[in-house]
Amino acid sequence: MTEFSRLRKEAGLSIPDAVEALGYCERTIYRWETGDSAPRKAALEMLRQVARNKPPLSHSFTFIDLFAGIGGLRKGFEPIGGKCVFTSEWDRFSVATYLANHACDHEVVGDITKVPAGEIPSHDVLLAGFPCQPFSLAGVSKKNALGRQHGFRCEAQGTLFFDVARIIEHHRPKAFLLENVKNLVSHDRGRTFEVIRKALTEELGYHVQTRVIDAKSLVPQHRERIFIVGFREENDFDFDGLALPDRDKGPRLDSILHPEDGSEDPEERFTEGAKARVLPKYTLSDHLWGYLQNYAEKHRAKGNGFGFGLVDRYDVARTLSARYYKDGSEILVRQRGHKNPRRLTPRECSRLMGFDRLGEQPFAIPVSDTQAYKQFGNAVVVPVVEAVARHMEPFLRQDIASPRKVKEVA
Template sequence: MTLAAPLDLLRQARARFTQREIAAHVGKDIKTVRRWEKGETPCPAMLEPALRDLLPQRARPNNGAGGDAQFRFIDLFAGIGGIRMGFEAHGGACVFTSEWNDFSTRTYRENYPGGGGEHALIGDIVSFPAEDVPSHDVLLGGFPCQPFSIAGVSKKNALGRPHGFECTTQGTLFFDVARIIAAKRPAAFLLENVKNLLSHDKGRTFDVILQTLRDELGYEVHYRVVDGQHFTPQHRERIIIVGFRGKTTFCWDDLHLPEQGPRLGSILHCTDGSEPLLPWDHDRFFDHAAQRVQPKYTLTPNLWTYLQNYAAKHRAAGNGFGFGMAYPDSVTRTLSARYHKDGSEILVYQGEALRPRRLTPRECARLMGFPDTFRIPVSDTQAYRQFGNSVVMPVMREVARIMLPHVQTLLGEETRHGSKQALSLYA
């Protein structure tokens, strides 16, 4: 299963819709759509989900049951649905969602019909019975990293006592992923975390995770650190762990990772008159009459002075701490959940005559690979936290692309040889 290029999707959409209808749907000017179609400017990759929305063959959930979707998945520790969006792009149907943060849940419900009543959206997964989770083919989860009790495992080893993942991981959120996998036995899973998970507690934490997934749960497991800058202008390394219920020929080398990714200028608000007036944003982030980013995103004199003095202090001490100035041809530092505090990791250069500014929340959405159709119903502070905690969506979409042929093979084998329980180590 391959994903069509944005221009191919545009051409497919044009078979059924006018340029004006497409422009209204993706939140762009009709002249911009015309330039894409003529090849005068490239059709941005970030618009693929919005264009795919227009195509009749896009699979959609049906009352939470998966409908005619090619596969069913659940979305744990969902945040604002970045992993979900990547898998929906390949025809998946979300049948269950868990997210504990009320602000993230608000954004999620605003953007995903399934999160608004078509299927269960529960809060904290910790107290939710695994047997009540709907059957699914793929489990998705960007679980938070918590300390594992290595000492307890070592003690049991020394005493010669057996132990399983419940003993090893009880009290961590990874345990909730493991207990659902054990109970529901999905064909595959994808877990995402910070790169430092590999080195946490001198690597012992990651060893417990692999031991649990491979030895205790019996899955074939593959992992790799992928940098989001292949798809968006942001250096953002995250570890991705995928697993399959049976033997596969899965290979990370099948990822299509462009050597030259986009640069910051591709996601910044346009001041040349081409910035779209999104009906869900209006002038919240960009003043269309004045053709400029709203002044509130420019740093105050006091904050700019503080950041310069802070950087100078650490330079004098031989440290590398300081702000990160970003230019149109830059790849930025990693956007963090604390970006709302001072914006120091990514400051947009506005020329010598002006102080730098923060990215707007809309630009943060673009930096994470979300299309302009993605709505931001929360305050700027909450939006910065949400995008800083999210995933680079096109990375998830690309990983989904190389996972799904193997998922389909496993599901085909299940159909030929009997029920999922027959393949389960826990049957």
């Protein structure tokens, strides 16, 4: 770990925080972080001063982590004083990774649909990256025919959003943050999002704002996701006011790839030798590389855009998906000489999603490569969540008012 990285962590600053506090561009900060260049003495001294004056972290609010995956949402809210009091994740492999990286004084619950809302601890903030599912029209059509009122209990029944809504209805948390794919807005011709919007605003009474954020500003990956922020009480929160770095000036893949020059300690599972070169197993076989090229050519001939994504150290990657374990086609790293391209290693995927960074304590990956690829492909980009959490922070620290009455739902 470099001196700059150590001091930055002691000061409690993320990479974006350091960019803002020190006044240098993100590329410069990353070079200091990894030891590629020597940091300015004034920058080191400023970090020392921040670390000396940093107040001890106290838990100023509580949160629950639903559909937790490997804890990306949690990693954004703990640094601003949040304490996780309940976690739900059904996939046992994800739970293994979650517990290897997060200290839990509570059991991780599996199927949230089987947990009564009253058995979930009270909390100030609800976090959830719920899956996108279509809502049934059957019950709604019947109630419309009878002229009876209906709401999320009818429209969303049987979906996992229903469980988010029923927990919000019961506990009335001060705020929530929901995350989903960008296409949630257009899913099922827009009906899915409209049911969600109406449930959160008209039925549960929350003040809701949404924003689609491209992680390209903060990590070398084009990844657009929708974030839905809701507050129980009206306030001056402005989601559009969240300032992010210029997307076209964001980090490049050299900030997450194994340097392969000896500047990184070898990690036996992913690299080998004194120069910590990526293991040969991540290089595509002649058969697979030939197949991908032929597949891409076939679709090019038809005028389609399907194909592999070949990148080098100065590019930005496509979106990492949960299917990356199959052939790695969306992000293939060009290699020197006449070698076939290679997949990212799981460690590089972890960095690409912001779970760890070069020069920092690595995120624990206790599962197989296949499971790791699925987990990182399904995860949130941590620096994006950190930015959203910091933007919400002033409103989370305000005094918690008493819950407002929930609108009755027939």
